[in-house]
Amino acid sequence: MxxxxxxxxxxxxxxxxxxxxxxxxxxxxxxxxxxxxxxxxxxxxxxxxxxxxxxxxxxxxxxxxxxxYRNDNAKLGFQLGIGRFYEPDAILTSCHADLEEDLREAIALPKPKPLKAGLTAVVTQRRSARGFTGKPVELTDLSAILFHCQGTSGELPYGNPAAPHGIIKLRNAPSGGGLYPISLFVHAFAVNGLPPATYEYLPYAHAVAKVADGTGAEVLRSPDLEMTQSGFAVTFAYNLYHNSRKYGDSGVVFGLIETGAILQNLHLARTALGLIGCDQGSYDKTAIERQLGLDGHTRHVVHVTVVGQGE
Ligand SMILES: Cc1cc2nc3c(=O)[nH]c(=O)nc-3n(C[C@H](O)[C@H](O)[C@H](O)COP(=O)(O)O)c2cc1C
Structure with a gap:
């Protein structure tokens, strides 16, 4: 025209x-x-x-x-996005986030054991190490690590505290708006009591659900360490729309910050358990997403870390 x-x-x-x-x-x-x-x-x-x-x-x-990206509260768009998340339906969705977990094939993890190591000791002793021996990791250790990463440990009542409409279940690592856009996948190579395969961690049920029969070792292969000699690898996946609908482009930034918080809990827990581990920056994002069944558009692999037994 x-x-x-x-x-x-x-x-x-x-x-x-x-x-x-x-x-x-x-x-x-x-x-x-x-x-x-x-x-x-x-x-x-x-x-x-x-x-x-x-x-x-x-x-x-x-x-x-x-x-x-910007998180300036004065911006109209940011306010609108946040405002919508204060509406009852949005809050009740957060209260019922546990209903998203498909428990039909889930394998319950043992009750996580409390870790008694001192905070300063584990923070200062945490090191990256790559010399895995191939010795299996105990399922109780995997359970404790996943719990420290993302397990639930608190409650936030919604509405009248005396008779709440719902309760948002809070996890061990902080998350912008309590939206928890990061999912953890466990590639179990050698975990006593857990058949080798790839699983998703279900934090509310403290369980794992199988997502692939294979461990994904072929797509996780690393130039720095012998993946199959470790106990398990953990892939972090970020669900873009889970928090970006509220926070706009800040959502991605929040997701990466949350990955770091969960990751540090993982390293501190495995250090307390006497396990070694190392992060992996050189992974093949697309190949892992394919192995996990993630579309690489709404759900993205953002990190890989490996845990196992050392000398
Ligand atoms: C995001 C990230 C990616 C990393 N990628 C690799 C990697 O691909 N290969 C590797 O051997 N170490 C990797 N590392 C481990 C670093 O090399 C290690 O943290 C650094 O040398 C400091 O040593 P420290 O962790 O023992 O204190 C990575 C660490 C981070 C945080």
């Missing part, structure tokens, strides 16, 4: 009807550009718009993220 008016005429019309500029800006930035248009972010930052028209292949994806 050809333009009917000159730029000068358009400017004049916008000057007389300033609301048109706001409506047009909203439509351009929000409806057409933002993937969160149905949810959170109202105004897409200029840098995103520029990036759309002048994308460069050698940009760091992280640069784009850092230029665009």
């Amino acid at each position: 050809a333009y009917q008016r000159s730029q000068q005429e358009v400017e004049q019309a916008l000057g007389e009807h300033s609301y048109l500029r706001a409506a047009g800006g909203f439509s351009m930035q929000h409806t057409l550009v933002s993937i969160y248009s149905s949810s959170t972010v109202v105004a897409t930052p200029d840098t995103v718009v520029r990036g759309r028209f002048a994308a460069s292949d050698d940009d760091f994806a992280g640069e784009q993220l850092l230029l665009n």
Whole structure:
């Protein structure tokens, strides 16, 4: 369709009807550009718009993220996104997050044992080590590690404290808005009492559910260590929409922060149990996502770590 008016005429019309500029800006930035248009972010930052028209292949994806993510509470989009999560249905969804766990084939883990090591001792003794001996890890140890990562240990009543409408179950690692967008997958190579396979950890039930018959050793192969000599590897997966509907682009940042918090709990727990471990930065994201059945669009592998017995 050809333009009917000159730029000068358009400017004049916008000057007389300033609301048109706001409506047009909203439509351009929000409806057409933002993937969160149905949810959170109202105004897409200029840098995103520029990036759309002048994308460069050698940009760091992280640069784009850092230029665009923001958690400024004063921003209207952020407020709208957060506001929706205070509505009763949203809160009750959080209260019933345990119903998302499919328990039909779940394997209950043993009651997690409390770890008595001193905090300063485990923080300072935690080291990365790669010399796995192939000796199996006990299921009670796996249970304790997963519990320290993501197990539930607190409750937040919703509504009247005397007669709450629901209770949000809180986990051992913090999470923005209590939304818990990180899932843990266990690739069990040698765990006494758990057949070798790949499992998802179900924090509310403190159980694991098999997601693949194989362990995924072939896709997890590492140049730095002998994966199959370890006890198990843990893959961290981030569910983008789980918290981005509320927090916009800050959701990704929160997800990565939460990965770090869970990861540190894992390392401290395995140190307390006398197990060695090492993080893996050079994993094949797509191959692991395929092995786990994650689409790589809404759910992303964001980290891999390995735990086992040392000398
Ligand atoms: C995100 C992340 C990725 C890592 N990737 C690898 C890796 O691919 N291979 C490896 O051998 N160590 C890896 N490491 C371990 C670091 O090399 C190690 O933490 C660092 O050298 C400090 O030593 P420390 O953990 O013993 O204190 C990684 C650590 C982190 C936090």
